[in-house]
């Protein structure tokens with residue numbers, strides 16, 4: 233390789249795009265790569281091959297989530313205070329996941345299709361035939377926000393405020409989304425809050441009020457459902473409820489938004505696919521969405537910590553070492569996917585790891601996100617005969633979420 237390797241830990245690196253050349257180099261020459269952290273962290277092992285990422289995400293006895301799932305090093309007090317479903321191992325994780333999973337199961341999500349379609353139509357109709365607009369702000373940000381609001385039974389007027397809070401958490405490394413940029417200002421006062429952000433406290437407060445209202449008078453939404461004990465009498469305590477609420481606002485919005493945006497970018501470069509959507513079978517439209525998810529891989533990594541020594545591809549990983557599963561590299565592993573850099577709507581099988589895979593931590597919102605993307609692109613294809621870029625795109629400053637945060641379009645309506 234002629235060029236030096238990109239610093240894959242630096243948030244700034246990703247402003248110019250995912251450094252795919254560096255990941256390709258690592259996959260070929262040093263697939264289990266000791267990675268120094270530019271911000272003074274203690275370093276970690278980067279897993280860049282599909283098989284290794286899959287092995288680590290499945291093998292939760294050795295690759296633990298309890299000590300953190302982001303690169304950031306946290307002391308015991310921080311880890312404990314900020315623990316959500318994501319930072320748990322079995323049996324604690326199994327129990328909580330069982331308590332929250334019903335509204336996100338495939339059967340439940342099937343029942344949301346009409347609501348998603350109504351919202352997608354509402355969002356697209358609100359454009360009122362406008363030819364020039366930013367897709368992220370007016371479409372991709374709106375649909376997941378409205379759908380989450382619907383599922384949680386939250387008033388429409390609160391949604392903008394909530395999503396701004398979610399953005400500040402997930403975008404805690406981008407000055408566009410927060411004044412508390414973690415690697416640029418002193419956030420030590422907030423070290424016990426999710427994402428090291430004071431915004432999490434505002435979300436906790438909001439959640440406490442919403443939950444109290446439902447305790448007094450139950451409604452027909454996910455929050456009321458979470459208050460109900462299960463058939464074996466188990467229920468969530470207050471801390472778990474507030475943490476889960478915050479997790480949904482943070483995990484359910486930006487990820488879906490940026491996957492939609494990445495999906496549209498792929499279609500802009502391949503107009504024949506947009507044209508073909510109305511004639512595709514349901515199965516083909518689902519496959520198209522999965523290829524968008526693989527190609528975009530919005531959640532670029534999650535971290536684990538090894539709890540016992542193990543050898544992997546000639547390297548010894550010691551108990552306590554941080555290990556990062558680079559989903560964004562695994563999804564382009566040429567040993568697993570034929571021509572990974574080519575966008576192939578009918579790729580089959582397409583066992584990508586954009587949601588994690590075969591792991592107890594597999595994205596809880598995967599079915600919902602897939603549904604929202606499919607319905608949105610069906611409705612877009614009905615309305616837009618042509619779409620092209622009308623200016624510069626801008627990317628999120630983050631080594632965690634790969635996202636285009638501004639996508640100016642010129643659209644020709646049917």
Ligand code: HEM
Pocket residue numbers: 289317318319329380479480483484485487488489491530531534585586587588589591592593594595596597598600601602
């Ligand atoms: C396209 C959109 C999305 C992407 C790319 C995505 C990606 C992911 C990934 C990679 C994981 C972790 C998997 C692992 O650790 O192995 C995850 C977990 C999770 N996601 Fe998503 N997600 C998306 C949408 C959503 C939505 C819409 C929701 C909820 C409304 C959601 C809620 C969660 C939760 C609660 C977890 C933690 C699950 C656990 O630890 O058991 N996600 N997501």
